[in-house]
Amino acid sequence: MADHWNAFVFVGALDIQLTLGLLLLVLAAAATRVAFLPHAIVTIAVVVLVHAGKVVASRTPLPAVRQRILALVFTPALVLMIAAIPWGRPLLR
Numbered sequence: 032m033a034d035h036w037n038a039f040v041f042v043g044a045l046d047i048q049l050t051l052g053l054l055l056l057v058l059a060a061a062a063t064r065v066a067f068l069p070h071a072i073v074t075i076a077v078v079v080l081v082h083a084g085k086v087v088a089s090r091t092p093l094p095a096v097r098q099r100i101l102a103l104v105f106t107p108a109l110v111l112m113i114a115a116i117p118w119g120r121p122l123l124r
Contacts, residue, residue: 038085038101049078066117073115077108084108 056064056071084104091097 035089038088038105041105042081042085045078045081049074070115070117073111077111077115080104080111081108 052071052074056067059067081104084100088097088100088104091100
């Protein structure tokens with residue numbers, strides 16, 4: 032049951048992050064919007080990956096298999112999120 036709660040919190044946090052990020056992208060200036068477009072695309076792909084992994088894991092009856100599926104989906108998603116962070120670009124110039 033704990034894996035369900037952890038997945039729920041992780042997916043919920045990603046949904047909030049995506050919503051706020053898209054809101055900021057819409058409200059940003061045109062030059063900033065172009066610079067952060069790859070970040071937005073990778074973030075959307077990560078959210079789709081995590082949602083699909085959560086659905087597949089929730090349909091698995093065995094808890095050990097469910098945890099393995101969640102780990103195999105959430106780990107690459109976390110790596111992609113970290114890779115998509117614009118480390119070298121300051122937000123305010």
